[in-house]
Amino acid sequence: MQISRQKRIARYLKILSVVVGAALIAFTVIAANFVVSERGSVFFHRPAAVFYFWLLWYSCILCLMIFYRMWRIFNEIGKANSFSMENAHSFRLISVYSFLIFAGYPVGIIFAAAAGCLTHALVFMSAVTSLISLAFGISCRCLSALTANAYEIKSENDLTI
Numbered sequence: 001m002q003i004s005r006q007k008r009i010a011r012y013l014k015i016l017s018v019v020v021g022a023a024l025i026a027f028t029v030i031a032a033n034f035v036v037s038e039r040g041s042v043f044f045h046r047p048a049a050v051f052y053f054w055l056l057w058y059s060c061i062l063c064l065m066i067f068y069r070m071w072r073i074f075n076e077i078g079k080a081n082s083f084s085m086e087n088a089h090s091f092r093l094i095s096v097y098s099f100l101i102f103a104g105y106p107v108g109i110i111f112a113a114a115a116g117c118l119t120h121a122l123v124f125m126s127a128v129t130s131l132i133s134l135a136f137g138i139s140c141r142c143l144s145a146l147t148a149n150a151y152e153i154k155s156e157n158d159l160t161i
Contacts, residue, residue: 010078014071021067028060052122055108059129062097069094083150091144098137105130 069090076087105126112118 006080006082007078010074013074013077017067017070017074021064024060024063024067028056051111052108055104058104059101062101066094066097069097083147083154085148085151088144088148088151091140091147095137095140095144098133098140101133102130102137105133 073087073090076082076084081087109118109123109126112122
């Protein structure tokens with residue numbers, strides 16, 4: 001009964017990750033269209049605008065890598081193996097990807113300000129994305145440590161039985 005419950009939880013988590021991943025791709029496409037249409041063709045003659053356009057896609061690729069790692073974690077949960085070193089490693093990689101996203105947006109703000117095309121929308125989008133990715137990265141780093149610690153305790157308990 002416990003394993004089927006684990007599989008059901010993993011299935012719900014996978015459905016959630018597919019929905020969030022699809023929403024992320026839709027948001028990226030909508031945001032890219034917003035960036036393109038905000039100032040029309042003049043906008044893309046500025047180097048910071050082009051940089052931000054590619055930064056948005058860079059973030060999307062990193063988020064898809066995060067979703068791949070989350071999928072692997074959900075597979076382990078479905079196998080009733082929540083506390084494994086593979087999950088700890090996946091959480092660690094997710095935190096690295098999140099920190100890479102966090103680092104990209106302040107650079108984008110500086111680059112846009114230097115090129116003279118900094119807008120309130122870009123500052124707001126950068127600040128929100130940076131703070132969310134920083135919080136997510138710290139949370140995943142903590143989950144990585146907790147999962148590794150739980151795996152060690154579980155291994156010690158398995159040896160005593």
